[in-house]
Amino acid sequence: MSSQTSQSKFMGASVAALICALPLSAFAQDSAQTTEEPTTVVVTGQRLSNANSIGAQKKATGVVNVISADDLGKLPDANVADALARIPGVNVVVNQETGEGEYVSVRGMAGTFNAYSINGVRVALTDSASRKMSMTVLPPNGLKSISVSKTLTPDLDGDAIGGAVNFVTPTAFDFKKPTVRVFGAFTHNDRATDNGEGADGGQLQVDLARKFGESNRFGIFASAYYGKSAYSNEETENDGEWEPYHWRKDSEEAINSRSMYLPGIDLDFRRGEQERYGGNFSLDYHGDETSALPARTVRQTRSHRH
Numbered sequence: 001m002s003s004q005t006s007q008s009k010f011m012g013a014s015v016a017a018l019i020c021a022l023p024l025s026a027f028a029q030d031s032a033q034t035t036e037e038p039t040t041v042v043v044t045g046q047r048l049s050n051a052n053s054i055g056a057q058k059k060a061t062g063v064v065n066v067i068s069a070d071d072l073g074k075l076p077d078a079n080v081a082d083a084l085a086r087i088p089g090v091n092v093v094v095n096q097e098t099g100e101g102e103y104v105s106v107r108g109m110a111g112t113f114n115a116y117s118i119n120g121v122r123v124a125l126t127d128s129a130s131r132k133m134s135m136t137v138l139p140p141n142g143l144k145s146i147s148v149s150k151t152l153t154p155d156l157d158g159d160a161i162g163g164a165v166n167f168v169t170p171t172a173f174d175f176k177k178p179t180v181r182v183f184g185a186f187t188h189n190d191r192a193t194d195n196g197e198g199a200d201g202g203q204l205q206v207d208l209a210r211k212f213g214e215s216n217r218f219g220i221f222a223s224a225y226y227g228k229s230a231y232s233n234e235e236t237e238n239d240g241e242w243e244p245y246h247w248r249k250d251s252e253e254a255i256n257s258r259s260m261y262l263p264g265i266d267l268d269f270r271r272g273e274q275e276r277y278g279g280n281f282s283l284d285y286h287g288d289e290t291s292a293l294p295a296r297t298v299r300q301t302r303s304h305r306h
Contacts, residue, residue: 062151065089069170072140076185078229080146080167081135087148090163095136097270098231103132107150109162118167118298122157137300139276141183141205142223144170169298171282172209172219181207183225192232197271203227217286224279235268272306 056066065087077083081101085092092101093111103111111132116123126134149156149164156164183205192199205225212218245259278300285293 062153065148067146077140080138083140106163113162115157115160115164137302144168169280172221175209179209195232197232198230201229219284221282227276229274232271275303
């Protein structure tokens with residue numbers, strides 16, 4: 001009896017030791033495999049573009065945020081409003097019909113309190129009844145940078161209460177050698193497909209830059225683009241009307257705000273297509289470090305079909 005008990009205890013101890021040893025050996029084997037097969041991590045980025053943006057912000061006399069050309073092309077933004085939304089302190093008002101950003105708000109101020117310019121020249125406003133500027137006509141590509149000044153300085157217009165937004169276009173002197181750039185994108189709207197509407201779209205842009213003349217003092221830059229997009233969406237909204245359950249008996253009686261109810265809602269279905277096309281042209285002369293003669297023009301057109 002004593003021999004059987006001792007044998008059982010020995011077998012139990014052996015099994016327990018084997019169970020404890022299995023995870024340790026497996027862990028040791030995994031560690032050896034991990035050591036034998038090292039993982040290589042490759043990190044890439046545009047250091048120069050980030051350095052240029054940070055350098056411009058450091059040199060500014062006020063609070064300024066700058067988006068470089070490389071930053072503008074990193075994400076598939078529909079227009080410049082979507083790109084500006086990534087700047088701290090800038091909010092975007094989205095167009096309910098197209099689903100794209102349209103107006104920008106700087107420091108919580110409405111778009112009517114902002115000043116907009118291209119290459120430092122004030123642009124014509126897109127809304128005849130407001131000082132707000134619709135960003136739907138400007139694509140994020142074909143620009144050198146976008147700067148947002150949140151504090152007024154003497155070189156800015158005095159009506160930039162919220163902020164000053166300046167769009168800078170490239171010139172031939174921004175490139176070291178003759179350059180041809182082609183940008184293309186394809187878009188597809190799944191919801192438009194579900195509703196049996198046209199869903200495909202895209203964008204194509206071509207940039208040309210070249211310096212010429214004696215000592216390359218002249219430079220020419222041209223950019224042209226065409227874009228098309230489709231949208232289809234549904235919306236349930238309140239038309240803004242509220243009515244009380246119990247109307248007041250006379251004009252002196254106050255209305256109980258807790259008895260207000262919504263008499264109805266609006267059901268909307270929106271569909272359509274957008275086309276954007278345009279470009280910019282620049283002819284520059286650089287005589288020396290203190291003299292330069294620029295001639296630039298920008299034209300943007302947007303058509304909308306329901």
